[in-house]
Amino acid sequence: xxxxxxxxxxxxxxxxxxxxxxxxxxxxxxxxxxxxxxxxxxxxxxxxxxxxxxxxxxxxxxxxxxxxxxxxxxxxxxxxxxxxxxxxxxxxxxxxxxxxxxxxxxxxxxxxxxxxxxxxxxxxxxxxxxxxxxxxxxxxxxxxxxxxxxxxxxxxxxxxxxxxxxxxxxxxxxxxxxxxxxxxxxxxxxxxxxxxxxxxxxxxxxxxxxxxxxxxxxxxxxxxxxxxxxxxxxxxxxxxxxxxxxxxxxxxxxxxxxxxxxxxxxxxxxxxxxxxxxxxxxxxxxxxxxxxxxxxxxxxxxxxxxxxxxxxxxxxxxxxxxxxxxxxxxxxxxxxxxxxx
Amino acid sequence: xxxxxxxxxxxxxxxxxxxxxxxxxxxxxxxxxxxxxxxxxxxxxxxxxxxxxxxxxxxxxxxxxxxxxxxxxxxxxxxxxxxxxxxxxxxxxxxxxxxxxxxxxxxxxxxxxxxxxxxxxxxxxxxxxxxxxxxxxxxxxxxxxxxxxxxxxxxxxxxxxxxxxxxxxxxxxxxxxxxxxxxxxxxxxxxxxxxxxxxxxxxxxxxxxxxxxxxxxxxxxxxxxxxxxxxxxxxxxxxxxxxxxxxxxxxxxxxxxxxxxxxxxxxxxxxxxxxxxxxxxxxxxxxxxxxxxxxxxxxxxxxxxxxxxxxxxxxxxxxxxxxxxxxxxxxxxxxxxxxxxxxxxxxxxxxxxxxxxxxxxxxxxxxxxxxxxxxxxxxxxxxxxxxxxxxxxxxxxxxxxxxxxxxxx
Ligand SMILES: Cc1ncc(C[n+]2csc(CCOP(=O)(O)OP(=O)(O)O)c2C)c(N)n1
Ligand SMILES: [Mg+2]
Numbered sequence: 001x002x003x004x005x006x007x008x009x010x011x012x013x014x015x016x017x018x019x020x021x022x023x024x025x026x027x028x029x030x031x032x033x034x035x036x037x038x039x040x041x042x043x044x045x046x047x048x049x050x051x052x053x054x055x056x057x058x059x060x061x062x063x064x065x066x067x068x069x070x071x072x073x074x075x076x077x078x079x080x081x082x083x084x085x086x087x088x089x090x091x092x093x094x095x096x097x098x099x100x101x102x103x104x105x106x107x108x109x110x111x112x113x114x115x116x117x118x119x120x121x122x123x124x125x126x127x128x129x130x131x132x133x134x135x136x137x138x139x140x141x142x143x144x145x146x147x148x149x150x151x152x153x154x155x156x157x158x159x160x161x162x163x164x165x166x167x168x169x170x171x172x173x174x175x176x177x178x179x180x181x182x183x184x185x186x187x188x189x190x191x192x193x194x195x196x197x198x199x200x201x202x203x204x205x206x207x208x209x210x211x212x213x214x215x216x217x218x219x220x221x222x223x224x225x226x227x228x229x230x231x232x233x234x235x236x237x238x239x240x241x242x243x244x245x246x247x248x249x250x251x252x253x254x255x256x257x258x259x260x261x262x263x264x265x266x267x268x269x270x271x272x273x274x275x276x277x278x279x280x281x282x283x284x285x286x287x288x289x290x291x292x293x294x295x296x297x298x299x300x301x302x303x304x305x306x307x308x309x310x311x312x313x314x315x316x317x318x319x320x321x322x323x324x325x326x327x328x329x330x331x332x333x334x335x336x337x338x339x340x341x
Numbered sequence: 342x343x344x345x346x347x348x349x350x351x352x353x354x355x356x357x358x359x360x361x362x363x364x365x366x367x368x369x370x371x372x373x374x375x376x377x378x379x380x381x382x383x384x385x386x387x388x389x390x391x392x393x394x395x396x397x398x399x400x401x402x403x404x405x406x407x408x409x410x411x412x413x414x415x416x417x418x419x420x421x422x423x424x425x426x427x428x429x430x431x432x433x434x435x436x437x438x439x440x441x442x443x444x445x446x447x448x449x450x451x452x453x454x455x456x457x458x459x460x461x462x463x464x465x466x467x468x469x470x471x472x473x474x475x476x477x478x479x480x481x482x483x484x485x486x487x488x489x490x491x492x493x494x495x496x497x498x499x500x501x502x503x504x505x506x507x508x509x510x511x512x513x514x515x516x517x518x519x520x521x522x523x524x525x526x527x528x529x530x531x532x533x534x535x536x537x538x539x540x541x542x543x544x545x546x547x548x549x550x551x552x553x554x555x556x557x558x559x560x561x562x563x564x565x566x567x568x569x570x571x572x573x574x575x576x577x578x579x580x581x582x583x584x585x586x587x588x589x590x591x592x593x594x595x596x597x598x599x600x601x602x603x604x605x606x607x608x609x610x611x612x613x614x615x616x617x618x619x620x621x622x623x624x625x626x627x628x629x630x631x632x633x634x635x636x637x638x639x640x641x642x643x644x645x646x647x648x649x650x651x652x653x654x655x656x657x658x659x660x661x662x663x664x665x666x667x668x669x670x671x672x673x674x675x676x677x678x679x680x681x682x683x684x685x686x687x688x689x690x691x692x693x694x695x696x697x698x699x700x701x702x703x704x705x706x707x708x709x710x711x712x713x714x715x716x717x718x719x720x721x722x723x724x725x726x727x728x729x730x731x732x733x734x735x736x737x738x739x740x741x742x743x744x745x746x747x748x749x750x
Binding site for chain 1: 350352354358445446496500504505506507508510522523524525526555556558559560561586587588589593594595656661662719723724726728729730733740741744748750
């Protein structure tokens with residue numbers, strides 16, 4: 001089923017997931033601003049309209065509330081809409097649709113109606129996109145029960161998780177780390193740009209396969225500390241761990257909701273130390289929830305206070321992007337700190 | 342089972358894609374001088390035809406004709422020409438600066454310069470413009486310092502917005518230019534609120550807001566119209582219909598079904614559809630709307646029909662989704678050329694003076710770019726990192742103080 005494997009960038013893997021699902025299921029529709037003829041501003045839907053037809057992959061008015069509202073209506077009818085929001089920063093006009101409608105429809109109708117929609121959206125910093133092309137609002141979704149939030153960190157997971165999201169029966173926000181669409185990024189700016197070719201996680205099957213929602217993955221095994229990260233920050237974490245010299249275990253959450261609590265607690269129970277890394281602002285960020293969970297469930301195993309490394313509590317600043325975005329150095333420093341205790 | 346009563350899903354398509362022949366007949370243009378000019382005090386309901394008319398002043402012979410032909414001193418026309426030319430030259434040069442890695446981003450307004458330039462010259466110092474990213478002409482018409490634009494675009498140490506904002510998302514309060522943001526449409530209601538505040542205070546500050554054709558689809562646009570209508574706010578709501586929203590043609594904003602100016606009808610507002618490449622028509626329509634607002638009769642919606650000649654931004658290649666020569670088929674020509682020819686027809690301008698002015702403006706832009714480069718371009722120079730933590734709140738809370746210390750700035 002999954003077929004031949006070939007090297008793909010994250011964008012190609014996402015495109016492949018949509019292509020596979022459009023071919024398999026006539027109820028899958030793909031739409032959003034500039035998604036149709038043009039193939040999306042990041043090229044994620046390139047070629048899909050030409051291949052699958054005008055009514056399967058199409059452009060929309062610039063109205064995010066309308067895009068997600070209509071997706072919900074289609075989902076309630078029985079389709080499996082996959083809507084793109086061009087940048088997740090622009091999802092906010094649709095926040096009411098997500099919070100008050102998508103997340104509540106099944107519950108309030110006693111299961112009569114539901115919204116099996118997938119909302120894809122590029123998120124995150126590192127591209128000099130300024131305030132409205134760089135933010136990481138996963139905590140805004142995580143706080144809303146009834147919504148699932150998925151964040152892949154490599155091409156293989158991106159395709160498998162996106163297919164699983166489309167096949168899921170609940171509304172899923174699928175946040176795509178745009179900084180690593182075309183290659184991994186370890187947070188060190190001056191370094192040469194890398195591409196996905198040659199990375200094991202860029203070997204992607206051509207056909208249908210899924211990566212289950214709600215399952216984290218251990219990217220690097222270690223015994224002295226646990227690092228929790230997702231999206232672009234998985235790559236930053238790897239570089240930071242190497243820089244620190246600490247034998248840390250790196251867990252890529254992949255799924256914010258549902259959260260793989262077992263993978264987290266098993267690791268922290270073993271290592272006794274936990275550092276949480278995300279690029280979103282720190283205060284009331286998703287790291288706060290992770291920290292509380294680890295404290296509640298692993299308190300007696302902890303050898304040091306849980307540490308959080310995150311974006312500063314400022315709006316996303318354009319020229320100071322590299323001072324703002326957590327890099328390997330900040331993670332290494334946090335690891336050194338937890339090792340002191 | 343399908344039967345003859347089953348539905349089919351309609352997806353709009355533009356008249357031509359790459360390789361095709363552009364067709365703009367759906368614009369239903371009228372010749373210069375054809376549209377009637379109601380007196381500004383006319384009740385909105387008696388002007389329901391206006392969104393379907395087309396206000397155009399300059400004819401094929403470059404003469405100003407018809408009831409909308411405004412009386413403008415040649416000096417003012419020359420100021421307009423100068424600001425439009427400056428905008429275009431600046432756009433070209435700074436777009437190239439992006440290719441050279443000196444900035445992270447740029448957007449041009451080529452072909453749309455007449456709209457903000459005429460309106461900026463016409464509105465007063467106390468009025469406030471709520472801009473889009475495509476109205477640089479507003480600032481050029483008010484002689485905003487070129488070096489401040491360049492420093493903002495280079496995100497360098499002298500950036501007036503302190504490195505916080507994406508290039509070209511200016512803010513210039515003293516020039517009647519409200520803070521720009523990347524999200525579309527959300528300042529339309531700020532303009533209405535500004536106008537309501539001015540009315541409440543018994544002041545005479547007008548507000549003027551721009552949105553693109555694509556952005557009229559946002560809920561914010563419709564909410565702003567509702568508030569403007571309900572409170573009769575002294576505000577000019579302007580749509581710059583440049584036919585495209587990145588790769589989506591205006592049909593995705595509903596412009597195939599009805600002209601965007603006709604959105605006014607449901608709110609009982611006057612809606613004017615205007616040749617946006619005709620400096621005199623822009624001037625006349627704006628003057629009419631200002632007169633109406635000053636008579637306490639509230640808002641006007643104006644659709645300016647124009648064309649986005651350049652790509653959407655430095656991240657865009659328009660030949661991927663529209664015919665490469667589409668601009669040449671656009672029936673309303675080039676606003677700079679049309680005003681220039683009008684001035685020549687008036688006998689106050691000629692090719693030699695035009696060439697000299699082009700050279701002078703090019704020199705001025707080059708000098709400003711040089712000066713900005715001396716401070717530094719993207720990555721070479723930036724404001725003190727401490728600036729990242731300022732202006733989050735009026736007074737920083739403990740988090741910001743702690744985090745600034747942690748970063749050591
Ligand atoms: C709320 C929001 N949604 C989407 C975008 C992405 N975006 C930026 S510009 C643009 C097209 C806007 O088209 P239009 O309103 O016609 O203005 P134009 O660029 O043609 O001047 C889009 C979709 C955005 N900036 N903000
Ligand atoms: Mg447009």
